[in-house]
Amino acid sequence: MILTSSNTLENKEIIEYKGLVTGESLIGANIYKDLFSGVRDVVGGRTSRYEEELQKARDVAFESMKDKAESLDANAIIGLKISYDNLGGTMGNTILVTAYGTAVKFE
Numbered sequence: 415m416i417l418t419s420s421n422t423l424e425n426k427e428i429i430e431y432k433g434l435v436t437g438e439s440l441i442g443a444n445i446y447k448d449l450f451s452g453v454r455d456v457v458g459g460r461t462s463r464y465e466e467e468l469q470k471a472r473d474v475a476f477e478s479m480k481d482k483a484e485s486l487d488a489n490a491i492i493g494l495k496i497s498y499d500n501l502g503g504t505m506g507n508t509i510l511v512t513a514y515g516t517a518v519k520f521e
Contacts, residue, residue, distance in 0.1 A: 419495070433517055435483045435516075436513065440509070498510070
């Protein structure tokens with residue numbers, strides 16, 4: 415499965431547009447507790463543990479999106495975008511990671 419933020423596939427002919435596919439993942443408030451309780455893993459002003467958790471959340475969102483595209487018989491997703499939203503309020507400091515794009519079939 416090809417994933418690209420581009421709206422085209424270089425040297426490939428898109429033969430069918432299958433539609434929008436999305437994938438979501440949540441990072442719970444416990445990551446914040448883990449980050450700030452005890453030892454902090456900070457390198458150059460960046461929290462690597464937090465980055466690892468965000469990467470896991472992105473991977474889950476990508477896999478969900480790819481599964482949906484495969485169920486539509488697509489072999490690529492173009493126009494890929496990722497968004498991060500702090501749900502706040504009753505959800506605490508939960509972050510929603512959403513990946514979305516257009517599922518296509520190419521030759």
